[in-house]
Structure formats: C-alpha cells, structure tokens
Amino acid sequence: MHRPEASLQQQGTALPWHAALHSLQREAQPHALASVVGAAGSTPREPGAKMVITEDAVHDTLGGGSFEFQVIACAREALAQGESGTRLEAFPLGGRSGQCCGGYVHVLIELFAGAEMQVAVFGAGHVGQALVGLIAPLAWRVHWFDSRDDVFPATQQPRLVKHHAPDPAVAVAKLPRGCHALVMTHDHGEDCALVDALLARGDCASIGLIGSHSKWASFQRRLRDAGHPQARLEREVRCPIGVAGAKGKLPYEIALSVVTELLTLKPAVAHDDRRGVAPDTLREAFAPPTNE
Missing domain, CATH: 3.40.50.720 (NAD(P)-binding Rossmann-like Domain)
Known part of the structure; x- marks a missing residue:
C-alpha cells in the first residue's frame, strides 16, 4: 500500500531544504519554510539560509543552537494551530536566543497548512x-x-x-x-x-x-x-x-x-488587502541605521 505521507521519513535522513520542500508541497503536507532574510553582526548563517520544518522533522539548518530551536518551536506552534501565510520573527542572539554571537537575525517563516x-x-x-x-x-x-x-x-x-x-x-x-x-x-x-x-x-x-x-x-x-x-x-x-x-x-x-x-x-478563502507581513513591520525591520 502506498503511503505518501511517509515518503520523506522512509529516506532515513534529513534532506536539503529544496528537496524536502518539493516533496511536502507535492504531497500537500503541513510544513514551514524558514528563511534568514536579514542579519547584523555575528550570526550563524547569512541571509538566504533556509530550513524546512514539519511536525516531526527538520530539513537543513539555519546554524543550530538556541536560535534554531526557537525558530523550530515558533513554526511548529503555528502549524499546530493550522496557520498559513507568513510571519517575520526577530531574534537578537544575545537576548532572545541566549547565544554569545551577539548578532541579530530576522527570519521569514512561510506556513503551509497542507491539503485544501x-x-x-x-x-x-x-x-x-x-x-x-x-x-x-x-x-x-x-x-x-x-x-x-x-x-x-x-x-x-x-x-x-x-x-x-x-x-x-x-x-x-x-x-x-x-x-x-x-x-x-x-x-x-x-x-x-x-x-x-x-x-x-x-x-x-x-x-x-x-x-x-x-x-x-x-x-x-x-x-x-x-x-x-x-x-x-x-x-x-x-x-x-x-x-x-x-x-x-x-x-x-x-x-x-x-x-x-x-x-x-470548498471553504472560502478570506481576502484582505493587507496580506503577508505588515508593511510597517517590514519598514521597521529593514530601515537603514540612523547616524547619530
């Protein structure tokens, strides 16, 4: 009997994020794509690093440590609530994440709730x-x-x-x-x-x-x-x-x-003129530093 929901696990190891994303999208399984979109100071990975997260698996890495565990926990909490869409999370590595790097990372988490x-x-x-x-x-x-x-x-x-x-x-x-x-x-x-x-x-x-x-x-x-x-x-x-x-x-x-x-x-999809991460949040996250 074919069990598509087990196909990633049957491969016996974590996959590169792009391979995992392709398989999960194809199977309409709930998952999240976490991407580093902004970094300042000393950070584990540079912008562009990606990781795919499901209820019980993680594919690829954003650098490990407490910061990565927090990203995983944030994504899984949203998936458990059936959320979809995007959210932008800020991680001060010396504060929220308790790491000695001292840098600052913005992570875009894209949530896919699974089958329609x-x-x-x-x-x-x-x-x-x-x-x-x-x-x-x-x-x-x-x-x-x-x-x-x-x-x-x-x-x-x-x-x-x-x-x-x-x-x-x-x-x-x-x-x-x-x-x-x-x-x-x-x-x-x-x-x-x-x-x-x-x-x-x-x-x-x-x-x-x-x-x-x-x-x-x-x-x-x-x-x-x-x-x-x-x-x-x-x-x-x-x-x-x-x-x-x-x-x-x-x-x-x-x-x-x-x-x-x-x-x-089929359930109707609510449409809102303000979709994704709020513009004010993006402006604040990516505003150039002010010279004092």
Whole structure:
C-alpha cells in the first residue's frame, strides 16, 4: 500500500531544504519554510539560509543552537494551530536566543497548512476510480477505501492513501476530522453501514451517497431505526450526489458532477488587502541605521 505521507521519513535522513520542500508541497503536507532574510553582526548563517520544518522533522539548518530551536518551536506552534501565510520573527542572539554571537537575525517563516480539503472515497469501482483520477491535480488529500482485495488500480498519486478496510466502522475511524465523505461501494448494505458510522462519528464536513431517490428513501428508514433523527438525515446526507441538473450516467460524467459539487463545498478563502507581513513591520525591520 502506498503511503505518501511517509515518503520523506522512509529516506532515513534529513534532506536539503529544496528537496524536502518539493516533496511536502507535492504531497500537500503541513510544513514551514524558514528563511534568514536579514542579519547584523555575528550570526550563524547569512541571509538566504533556509530550513524546512514539519511536525516531526527538520530539513537543513539555519546554524543550530538556541536560535534554531526557537525558530523550530515558533513554526511548529503555528502549524499546530493550522496557520498559513507568513510571519517575520526577530531574534537578537544575545537576548532572545541566549547565544554569545551577539548578532541579530530576522527570519521569514512561510506556513503551509497542507491539503485544501480532505476527501474520503468509499469504493474503488468505476465511479470511484474516475473520481480519484479527477481529483489528482488538486491540492486535496484523498483517503480511498474498499472492502475488497486487489481492486485498487496500480497507479499512484502523491496525495492519495489507499486502505483495504472490510469493516465499515474501522474504515470510518481512520478519517481525519472535517473530511468530506463520499459513499459509493459495490454493496448497498455496506453503503448503509458506512453512512450509519459516518453519522455516528459526527465530525464530517459533508456526507454524500451515490444512488437514486428510492435508494435514499430505503436507507432513511433503516437509519431512523438505528437512531438517527430524520431532520439530521435531511441536513447532513446528500443523495443523489453531484450538482443539480447534471446529465449523464457514465462513470466519468458522474465523477465530473461530484467534483464540481465538492468545489462548491470548498471553504472560502478570506481576502484582505493587507496580506503577508505588515508593511510597517517590514519598514521597521529593514530601515537603514540612523547616524547619530
């Protein structure tokens, strides 16, 4: 089974920052790029030095010592809070960092929160395969499940994790919070068990079920008997899936409709005229020294 999230660790050593950045960007993994952008006095590295930081790994170096540990801690705290964007941090090496160099360093920390969306696809049939192929170019992480052996195609994708999961409850337990779940297995009983488990979990961003209105009506009766209120079924489960009015029953046509619907569910990005490091902060950091 391909596990893209482990690919850096499998190489057994820290990578040059540019190699690590390429791999993490390709896999849509959360990470930070720390760059020395200003230095004064005696400092461990010159401007242009870079380091890549993840939750549990560091690639390359800004010179080591307490200063570097502080940069790592700052980046990891921001990553743990799901931050993205940029921040400029100042490190007086004799004060904040407690080093004897006595210099002063400005570090730009660029934060990448990872995948834009997490999508779970239950079912590796014709529609599932077409759907996963369409998602491949997007910065979404896909968790692909099937209860059958040897049904996944051999093709690998950098942000795709495949799971052979015969037990629906175990499969659903593997999902990250806030995942968009799409249920499209080869078996109606398995579909219903998966929707039941997804509703019981209660933290999915959305739940979509492939099928007709009559299939959904039958499922609703069984799910109400399992204790799920009708109002919640109507609010949290979409069936049929896909954009309203889409025509066509070919797997690729259905997949196109479903990806389009997912795009409408993608979180909006807040736009602000003042992006990145505040101009006042940059002016203060890089203002030429005054002659007294």
